[in-house]
Amino acid sequence: MIGRFRSGDEVFYGEIDDNRVYPKNGVPGGTFELSELRVLPPACPSKIVCVGLNYRDHAEELSMEVPKNPILFLKPPSAVIGQGDKIIYPACSSRVDYEAELAVVIGKRCKNIAASRAMDVIAGYTCFNDVTARDLQQKDGQWTRAKSFDTFAAFGPYLASTEELDVSDAKVSCRVNGEIRQASSTSNLIFDIPHLIEFITEIMTLEVGDVIATGTPPGVGELHRGDSVEVEIQGIGTLRNEVV
Numbered sequence: 001m002i003g004r005f006r007s008g009d010e011v012f013y014g015e016i017d018d019n020r021v022y023p024k025n026g027v028p029g030g031t032f033e034l035s036e037l038r039v040l041p042p043a044c045p046s047k048i049v050c051v052g053l054n055y056r057d058h059a060e061e062l063s064m065e066v067p068k069n070p071i072l073f074l075k076p077p078s079a080v081i082g083q084g085d086k087i088i089y090p091a092c093s094s095r096v097d098y099e100a101e102l103a104v105v106i107g108k109r110c111k112n113i114a115a116s117r118a119m120d121v122i123a124g125y126t127c128f129n130d131v132t133a134r135d136l137q138q139k140d141g142q143w144t145r146a147k148s149f150d151t152f153a154a155f156g157p158y159l160a161s162t163e164e165l166d167v168s169d170a171k172v173s174c175r176v177n178g179e180i181r182q183a184s185s186t187s188n189l190i191f192d193i194p195h196l197i198e199f200i201t202e203i204m205t206l207e208v209g210d211v212i213a214t215g216t217p218p219g220v221g222e223l224h225r226g227d228s229v230e231v232e233i234q235g236i237g238t239l240r241n242e243v244v
Contacts, residue, residue, distance in 0.1 A: 002015055002042070003040075003159070005039060007037050020032065020034065039156065041081065042105065042124075043159075043209040044080075048211045050074065051212070052071035054070065055215055055216065056189075057188050078150055080154075082154070085154065095135040096134070099131070100231040101127075101172070102167065103213045106123060108120070110205070115197065118194035122193075122197075125236060126236060128155040131153070132152070167193060168186065170236075174219070175230040176229050189214065225244060226243065227242070
């Protein structure tokens with residue numbers, strides 16, 4: 001498992017083993033206790049490509065037809081926060097929702113990548129919370145404003161490599177104040193990750209660090225100020241954020 005960390009003025013990637021962090025780029029000070037470091041978002045994306053309605057059980061929950069092609073939208077990098085950072089409830093919204101998702105972090109600049117080569121461009125997988133101002137999404141009829149507020153793209157805490165995590169059947173869950181709200185598996189994805197990478201790279205170049213959020217399972221619901229929201233993915237860990 002790989003994380004991105006801050007120690008003083010130093011920002012670095014490191015391998016995590018038994019609550020110790022082993023820096024990858026010769027950071028002064030040798031190894032660190034995990035508790036000594038600030039955990040940062042595990043990538044610095046130029047863009048976050050999100051997929052709407054990509055779980056069969058979520059489509060069933062909404063009584064919606066399964067889409068023939070992936071439904072894409074973007075979140076700006078200004079929305080990014082990491083483990084333990086605060087989700088800020090916008091004053092102009094009266095309904096903010098959580099959406100637990102598996103995210104893919106891109107490891108190589110890529111365009112027109114066939115599904116058969118998709119694994120070659122993946123740096124790893126992480127947890128993602130596609131926070132959404134649902135009332136504004138419904139009001140606008142399109143998704144940009146509702147999805148793009150600062151702090152609405154929480155992801156982390158760490159990256160699991162393609163060798164460490166089998167994403168064909170990984171459990172995805174969300175808890176709010178300790179109560180399970182979402183529980184499904186990536187086996188319910190309509191469009192799998194290789195298909196998504198092929199589809200997206202036909203449209204746009206993906207840069208190193210870009211994030212693909214692969215969609216949310218059923219059980220999406222409301223957050224309130226003071227809530228603690230956790231996204232957990234089997235084999236990665238738990239992303240925790242508080243709403244303020």
